[in-house]
Amino acid sequence: MTHPVITFCGDDALRFVVTDQETRLARARQLLATGDWREVVPGRKDITVQFNPHEHTPATAMAHLSHNLATPAPHLSGTAETLELPVHFGGAGGPDLKDIAARIGLSEANIITRLLAAPLMVEMLGFTPGFAYMSGLPETFEISRLAQPRQQVPAGSIGLITGQCGLYALAGPGGWPIIGRASLSLFDAASPTPFRLQAGTRVQLVEATPP
Numbered sequence: 001m002t003h004p005v006i007t008f009c010g011d012d013a014l015r016f017v018v019t020d021q022e023t024r025l026a027r028a029r030q031l032l033a034t035g036d037w038r039e040v041v042p043g044r045k046d047i048t049v050q051f052n053p054h055e056h057t058p059a060t061a062m063a064h065l066s067h068n069l070a071t072p073a074p075h076l077s078g079t080a081e082t083l084e085l086p087v088h089f090g091g092a093g094g095p096d097l098k099d100i101a102a103r104i105g106l107s108e109a110n111i112i113t114r115l116l117a118a119p120l121m122v123e124m125l126g127f128t129p130g131f132a133y134m135s136g137l138p139e140t141f142e143i144s145r146l147a148q149p150r151q152q153v154p155a156g157s158i159g160l161i162t163g164q165c166g167l168y169a170l171a172g173p174g175g176w177p178i179i180g181r182a183s184l185s186l187f188d189a190a191s192p193t194p195f196r197l198q199a200g201t202r203v204q205l206v207e208a209t210p211p
Contacts, residue, residue, distance in 0.1 A: 003069050006062055012038075014065050015048045021121075021135070027073040028124045029199050034068060042123040042133060043163050081201050086183045086208035087158060089115075093181030100143055100160065100177055111179070112207070114138045120165055120203040130169030130187055130195040134203060137165055149175035156182040158205075167203075169195050183208040 004016040018024040028042040031049060039050040051061040089112050090097040101108045120136040127133075142162045151173050153159075159166040159176025166176045169186040186196040197203070 003066065006065055006069075008058060008062075009048055011058075012053045013048050013050045014061060015046050016065075016069070017046045018042075019045050023073050025121075025123050025199060026075065027069075030071070030073055031068055032124055032126050036064060036068070040124065040126055041164075042135065081198075082204060083196065083201055084204045084206055087180040087205050088183060088208045088210075089180040093154070093157070094179040096146075096159075096177035097179040100179060104140065104142060106140070111141075114141075115165075115179075115205050116207065118165075118205070120205065122197050122199055122201040122203065123164075124199045125195065125197070127166075128168070128170060128172045128174070130197070131172075132167040132169065132197040132201075132203075134165040134167065135163070137163060143177060145175040146177055149173060153178065154181060156184075156186060158182060167197065169197065 004018065006014050006016045009015040018027055024042050024047060028040050028047050031037060031047070032040045037049040038052055041048045049065060056064065088094070090108055097108050097111065101111055118136045118138060120134040122132045123135050124133050125131060137160065141160060143160045145161055152171060153168050153174040155168055155171045157168045157178045158180045159168070159174065159178050161176055167182065167186070168174060184196075188194055188196070
């Protein structure tokens with residue numbers, strides 16, 4: 001079995017290429033389940049893992065990831081659910097939409113139109129409980145994290161960074177620029193599966209009816 005080439009990404013992260021979407025999703029879920037990594041972030045064609053520099057040197061982190069990757073990625077099973085997710089874009093629920101539009105040279109309406117047409121899929125959950133990393137953003141969306149993360153982001157908030165869309169199932173801190181808020185609750189404590197979004201779920205954004 002051929003192992004992917006691992007490269008350093010900053011002082012505390014490693015990256016390797018996985019071009020096949022299903023394999024990338026399965027591998028990211030596998031790495032997250034080990035509990036060995038601070039964060040596991042799938043991109044369009046790669047996966048980045050962040051390690052704790054107090055527990056690993058760059059060399060030991062590289063060796064540990066190589067050991068993880070020696071185990072074949074599990075096969076995904078089942079048919080992916082498609083969830084239609086109503087979203088209120090901009091305004092108080094999407095405080096960064098205007099700034100994003102200015103930075104990437106598109107109107108707010110154009111960004112919304114492209115998001116509504118995007119074939120989003122939940123690559124994995126992580127970062128905070130129920131936080132969904134979704135692939136499928138248009139290539140033209142080159143967006144950086146906030147220079148100053150927010151101490152509290154409301155539940156249902158939808159954020160964008162280059163290559164990904166992130167959805168906060170629960171309120172919590174975060175550094176993603178927020179463009180809208182879902183009107184559908186994504187967490188039910190009484191349910192056997194409390195988080196509505198799961199890895200592999202396909203998401204279709206729709207504009208929510210104004211209140």
